[in-house]
Amino acid sequence: MLPGLVVGDHSLMTAVRMWRWPPLVDLMQFLTWLGYGGVDIGVLLVLGLCGWWCDDRALGVRGFAGAATVAGAGLLDQVVKNVTCRARPMAPGAGSFFTNFPCFPAPYATASFPSGHATTAFATAVFLALWYPRGAGVFVGLAVLVALSRVMLGAHFPSDVLAGALLGSGMGLLVHAYLPVMQRREMAAPSR
Secondary structure, eight states: OHHHHHHTHHHHHHHHHTTOOHHHHHHHHHHHHTTOHHHHHHHHHHHHHHHHHTTOHHHHHHHHHHHHHHHHHHHHHHHHHHHHOOOOTTSTTTTOSSTTSSOSSOOGGGOOSSOHHHHHHHHHHHHHHHHOGGGHHHHHHHHHHHHHHHHHTTSSOHHHHHHHHHHHHHHHHHHHHHHHHHHHHHHHSOOO
C-alpha cells in the first residue's frame, strides 16, 4: 500500500492543496502545532504529574509511559529520516529518496519521510485512545487532522504522513500491550 501511495504522491498532494482556502489554511497551521513532539510529550507528562500529585499510580504510569512512548516514536522517526533522506515537496528533487545519502544529520529539505508530526500525533492519539476509549474519536480525529495539515501546508507527501501514522500507531500499540505487565509489577512492589 505504501509503495503504491509513493507513486501517486504528487497527484494526491496536488488534489489536497487545491483546498487551500485561507481560513482552512489558518486552521491547518494551528492544527500542525499539535503534532510537535514537545507538545505531545508535554501533554502526557502533565498526565503523569497529575497522577503523581494525586497519588494515582495508574495515571502516573500511563502519563510517564505515554511521554516515553511519544519520545521513542520521535527518535525512531529521526533514525528513519536520516536513512531515507527523502526530499520534501518544495525541495529540489522533491520526493526523491536517498538525496545526498548519507544525510546525517538530515537537513530539513531532505527529512520528509516519515512525517515526525504524524508520528508523534498518532503515537499520542493511539496511546490515549487505548486508555480512554470514550475520547478515541477525538484523539484519532485530531491526529488525522495534524497529518492532513502537513500535506496541505506543503511540508510532506501523503506517503510521508501515512508512514508516520503507522510508525506512531505501532509504537502506541506496542507500549500499550507491554504496559499492563509493567503496571502490575509496579502495583505489586512494596510501598516506600
